[in-house]
Amino acid sequence: MFNLKYKDDFYKLILSVFIFGIILIFLTVVAVMLYYSYPAIIRYGLPFLWTKEWNPPKEIFGAATFIAGTFMVTFLALIFAVPLSLGIGIFLEEYCPAFLRGFFTIIIEILAGIPSVVFGVWGVLTIVPWLRDSIEPFFEKHFSYIPFLKVEENIGYGILAASFVVTFMILPIIASITKDSLASVPKIIKDGAFATGATKLDVIRDVSLPHAYKGIYGGIVLGFGRAVGETIAVVLLIGNQAVIPKSLFGVGYTISAVLANTFTFAVISHIYASSEVELALILLLVSLIINLLGRNVLKRVIGGKFSRSQFGGG
Amino acid sequence: MNEPDKNKIDKEDFHLNFPINKGYIKRRKIYNNIAFILAVVAFIIGGFPVFHIVYSAFIVGYKYLNWHFISTLPTGFPIGAQGGILNAIVGDLYLIVIASCLALPLGIGSGFYLSLFGKKGINSIIRLLNELMVGIPSVVWGVMGFYVLSTNAGLGFHFGFSALAGGLTLGFIMTPIITLLTEQAVNRIPASYIEGALSMGATKWQATKSVVVKAAMGGIFTGILLGVLNIIGQTAPLLFTNYYNTGMPTGITGPGGAVGDLAMLIFIYIHEPSRILHYKAEAASFVLLFFVFALDIGMRLITRLTVKIFEFF
Amino acid sequence: MRFNLKKIGLKKSLASLAVLSILLAPLALSGCAKSKAPATKASVPSGTITISGSTMLYPLNSVWAVAYHKLHPSVTVSVASTGSGFGISNAADGNITIGASDAYLTKSFRKRYPDLVNVPVALDDAQVIYNIPGIPSNINLKMTPKLVADIYLGKIKNWDNPIFKKLNPGYKFPNLHIFVVHRADASGTTFDFTSLLTDTSKTWANKVGRSLSPSWPVGSGYLGSDAVVAAVKSTKGGIGYVGLGWIIEYHLSSSAMLNKAGNYVIGSVKTIAAAANSALKAGGFPTDFDKSIVWNVSAKDAYPDSNFEFWMIMKKQKNPNTAKRIKDLVNWALGPGQAAKYTVKTGFAPLPVSVMGNVKKLLAKVK
Numbered sequence: 001m002f003n004l005k006y007k008d009d010f011y012k013l014i015l016s017v018f019i020f021g022i023i024l025i026f027l028t029v030v031a032v033m034l035y036y037s038y039p040a041i042i043r044y045g046l047p048f049l050w051t052k053e054w055n056p057p058k059e060i061f062g063a064a065t066f067i068a069g070t071f072m073v074t075f076l077a078l079i080f081a082v083p084l085s086l087g088i089g090i091f092l093e094e095y096c097p098a099f100l101r102g103f104f105t106i107i108i109e110i111l112a113g114i115p116s117v118v119f120g121v122w123g124v125l126t127i128v129p130w131l132r133d134s135i136e137p138f139f140e141k142h143f144s145y146i147p148f149l150k151v152e153e154n155i156g157y158g159i160l161a162a163s164f165v166v167t168f169m170i171l172p173i174i175a176s177i178t179k180d181s182l183a184s185v186p187k188i189i190k191d192g193a194f195a196t197g198a199t200k201l202d203v204i205r206d207v208s209l210p211h212a213y214k215g216i217y218g219g220i221v222l223g224f225g226r227a228v229g230e231t232i233a234v235v236l237l238i239g240n241q242a243v244i245p246k247s248l249f250g251v252g253y254t255i256s257a258v259l260a261n262t263f264t265f266a267v268i269s270h271i272y273a274s275s276e277v278e279l280a281l282i283l284l285l286v287s288l289i290i291n292l293l294g295r296n297v298l299k300r301v302i303g304g305k306f307s308r309s310q311f312g313g314g
Numbered sequence: 315m316n317e318p319d320k321n322k323i324d325k326e327d328f329h330l331n332f333p334i335n336k337g338y339i340k341r342r343k344i345y346n347n348i349a350f351i352l353a354v355v356a357f358i359i360g361g362f363p364v365f366h367i368v369y370s371a372f373i374v375g376y377k378y379l380n381w382h383f384i385s386t387l388p389t390g391f392p393i394g395a396q397g398g399i400l401n402a403i404v405g406d407l408y409l410i411v412i413a414s415c416l417a418l419p420l421g422i423g424s425g426f427y428l429s430l431f432g433k434k435g436i437n438s439i440i441r442l443l444n445e446l447m448v449g450i451p452s453v454v455w456g457v458m459g460f461y462v463l464s465t466n467a468g469l470g471f472h473f474g475f476s477a478l479a480g481g482l483t484l485g486f487i488m489t490p491i492i493t494l495l496t497e498q499a500v501n502r503i504p505a506s507y508i509e510g511a512l513s514m515g516a517t518k519w520q521a522t523k524s525v526v527v528k529a530a531m532g533g534i535f536t537g538i539l540l541g542v543l544n545i546i547g548q549t550a551p552l553l554f555t556n557y558y559n560t561g562m563p564t565g566i567t568g569p570g571g572a573v574g575d576l577a578m579l580i581f582i583y584i585h586e587p588s589r590i591l592h593y594k595a596e597a598a599s600f601v602l603l604f605f606v607f608a609l610d611i612g613m614r615l616i617t618r619l620t621v622k623i624f625e626f627f
Numbered sequence: 628m629r630f631n632l633k634k635i636g637l638k639k640s641l642a643s644l645a646v647l648s649i650l651l652a653p654l655a656l657s658g659c660a661k662s663k664a665p666a667t668k669a670s671v672p673s674g675t676i677t678i679s680g681s682t683m684l685y686p687l688n689s690v691w692a693v694a695y696h697k698l699h700p701s702v703t704v705s706v707a708s709t710g711s712g713f714g715i716s717n718a719a720d721g722n723i724t725i726g727a728s729d730a731y732l733t734k735s736f737r738k739r740y741p742d743l744v745n746v747p748v749a750l751d752d753a754q755v756i757y758n759i760p761g762i763p764s765n766i767n768l769k770m771t772p773k774l775v776a777d778i779y780l781g782k783i784k785n786w787d788n789p790i791f792k793k794l795n796p797g798y799k800f801p802n803l804h805i806f807v808v809h810r811a812d813a814s815g816t817t818f819d820f821t822s823l824l825t826d827t828s829k830t831w832a833n834k835v836g837r838s839l840s841p842s843w844p845v846g847s848g849y850l851g852s853d854a855v856v857a858a859v860k861s862t863k864g865g866i867g868y869v870g871l872g873w874i875i876e877y878h879l880s881s882s883a884m885l886n887k888a889g890n891y892v893i894g895s896v897k898t899i900a901a902a903a904n905s906a907l908k909a910g911g912f913p914t915d916f917d918k919s920i921v922w923n924v925s926a927k928d929a930y931p932d933s934n935f936e937f938w939m940i941m942k943k944q945k946n947p948n949t950a951k952r953i954k955d956l957v958n959w960a961l962g963p964g965q966a967a968k969y970t971v972k973t974g975f976a977p978l979p980v981s982v983m984g985n986v987k988k989l990l991a992k993v994k
Binding site: 392393464465467472559560564565570572585586588 | 674675676677679686689690703705706707709717719720721722723724849850851853854856857860876877949
């Protein structure tokens with residue numbers, strides 16, 4: 001018996017090493033971010049967050065333009081993606097014939113697996129020419145008096161192109177969580193509502209959505225998290241200019257894009273690298289908070305079940 | 315009380331207490347139909363990119379999709395104008411193997427620990443950490459990989475821009491995915507299976523061997539495929555840890571240790587002004603999508619086959 | 628459980644895979660840090676040299692790599708275009724063997740990396756490229772550095788600005804927004820380009836200055852010279868800047884730039900060489916080559932935005948074989964590599980013979 005017990009202890013020990021490995025990875029990523037961004041945090045303090053100038057030669061570093069760009073792209077993508085995903089989730093769960101549901105769900109979920117560089121290529125070769133040749137001239141002609149929709153440079157690249165593509169990257173997350181949340185509504189409540197003569201729309205509006213809204217909210221939060229960190233597709237599309245965009249059609253810069261473009265050079269100067277790591281730290285903190293929020297909500301609503309779409313394709 | 319009189323309905327006793335207005339019913343039906351149409355339109359808009367991305371990758375890249383493209387190294391100027399993408403495919407294999415070397419033991423081992431030895435406290439902490447790690451942006455992993463694994467200055471492993479640094483960084487991304495899915499799979503084994511084995515006097519190690527691995531196989535494999543699917547599309551971490559190699563690697567660290575990678579190849583080609591390279595980027599996208607979809611379908615097949623013990627998706 | 632019994636084979640393979648990976652992980656971690664044993668036959672130890680950095684120098688690096696590999700099949704030269712900034716910082720940190728750069732090591736760089744040496748290997752320039760509908764593509768529009776500075780400062784916003792017409796009578800400029808393209812990554816081309824603007828425009832010098840990654844007042848950024856070319860080519864009204872090699876490769880329209888002597892000069896191998904020779908003749912050119920040859924050169928036919936192309940190499944190489952490989956490659960590039968079939972054909976001017984002595988002295992520092 002002693003032998004067996006001993007063996008189990010040994011087994012437990014080995015497995016604990018793996019557990020320790022996971023904790024170590026997590027601590028390392030947090031520690032690396034804190035350690036390397038420390039000089040910039042000390043030197044620039046909180047104003048780093050709202051300083052607009054990013055000037056490496058003069059060692060003036062402020063993250064405002066990148067933060068603004070990141071959140072503009074994210075919010076715009078959410079504005080596009082939320083109604084679409086709600087529609088998709090409702091369609092798949094409520095309206096779709098049962099024999100097609102599996103196939104249609106796969107189509108949406110497969111969107112989550114498409115690598116972001118492929119999205120980027122699609123954006124550069126399809127979305128940008130479309131925006132440049134059709135959408136922007138149209139808006140320039142009819143809506144140029146609205147400041148937020150003013151077309152300054154008819155080039156296709158910019159906030160709109162980036163958020164357009166990001167929309168489709170976060171759409172499967174929100175849509176499939178919406179679908180799962182709607183599916184978690186007890187059938188008996190819905191049947192009760194149908195029995196009173198309610199149409200499907202009535203049931204969705206008055207029964208399913210009120211019941212599922214927390215899950216949907218969780219899905220939106222997770223979609224937000226994915227959009228904030230999106231890098232490669234955004235680098236290819238946003239225009240990479242450190243300004244706070246005045247218009248949807250303007251160019252901008254996001255945190256992830258500036259890291260992808262300049263980080264390997266930034267190590268040339270301690271404070272430059274440190275400022276860039278501070279940008280990464282902001283991204284890390286935002287993603288941690290967002291995921292903490294989103295997963296807690298989801299745990300309560302759909303019982304900690306994962307959906308395929310939550311694991312993106314890079 | 316006047317409304318029911320206006321709209322005569324044959325079964326009058328059915329609506330004693332609430333008024334039924336025919337126009338109201340009609341309106342509701344119309345709204346219902348509009349909602350249906352909107353939902354269908356949303357679905358079509360959402361599903362459209364899947365087809366359009368595959369279609370445009372194929373229609374532009376199809377003339378390069380042949381054995382020669384898969385089996386030769388890129389040559390010519392700008393590099394890639396002639397030849398294929400062999401460097402990227404070989405490089406992807408390097409990266410997947412290296413990432414798996416880190417992620418499989420860590421992920422599967424931790425998953426087993428949590429369900430066999432875990433206590434409530436540690437389980438929820440580890441699960442939380444894993445869920446948070448799944449959400450960390452890949453560019454942050456890249457920065458971490460650069461400092462810890464790649465760069466030869468300062469603290470760290472000093473692997474240089476190499477397959478080992480890139481692969482391990484991808485391994486960090488892959489680990490939480492495999493852990494979460496393994497844990498999920500093991501937790502879904504009916505408790506009686508494991509308890510049965512333990513009550514017969516088996517150690518937990520024997521129970522793992524004889525019951526857990528068998529029963530959780532589907533879930534573990536799903537996790538591995540999902541992890542691989544996740545990392546073959548990654549570009550941002552490789553920018554800082556491996557970059558790109560147009561030839562074959564001569565090692566896995568230091569100079570000559572960098573490998574090609576499909577996602578990086580596409581990223582580099584799409585920056586080029588040359589049309590040929592754009593076409594090749596699309597062709598390479600098609601190859602990458604082929605791998606991604608194959609993994610996705612494989613994952614679903616496994617889930618389908620093991621559905622009795624593993625209801626996940 | 629019936630299903631699971633069938634899968635026992637899979638289980639075993641999974642277990643063995645897990646065991647294998649555990650065993651392999653430390654092996655891989657420890658075993659691969661050593662470099663390959665040197666070959667005994669060849670005078671150059673076999674192995675790999677990675678050249679990464681400047682996208683301007685990339686065309687020349689790639690033809691050199693192919694040619695050198697043919698001479699020494701045991702040595703693989705792996706070339707990547709990642710931007711000069713990447714080249715400098717990663718050569719200094721030892722992540723790559725040779726960092727390619729269009730920018731020399733400025734004082735601040737030397738302070739940060741005292742062990743880095745910049746070895747000139749060729750000459751090139753940064754030229755302004757544009758895409759204006761209605762202007763014949765074989766014409767080199769005349770531009771002044773100050774005008775370019777005003778465009779990049781956002782002061783001149785449209786191609787129908789009379790100043791274009793004044794400089795280039797006889798051409799019809801469209802009423803078209805100027806789409807300013809610059810580099811998003813840290814770039815030596817940007818360094819040379821902003822050097823010219825800093826030397827000629829006070830506003831530019833005060834507001835932006837000279838840098839590999841300045842803070843751009845207007846425009847949008849693209850990763851690498853290749854992406855700049857792509858953006859300018861595909862967008863009407865675009866303006867950007869790249870090296871001569873890219874202009875030759877993609878048949879781009881570039882501007883004739885005003886030089887200090889008052890002439891409008893088209894960038895070519897000849898005018899670049901003229902700029903370098905003129906700067907060297909003036910005397911007192913530093914032996915470390917840490918001086919710009921932009922603008923302040925007196926020759927009539929000197930292109931005002933020329934520059935030396937550099938290879939950044941660490942003085943102290945950890946591995947003596949690596950040092951041998953590097954020296955052999957650099958010596959080859961400075962000797963047979965300067966032939967017109969490599970340099971002129973790809974849009975670079977060979978180094979003047981007069982500087983070779985100094986260059987060799989620099990190379991001797993690498994050990």
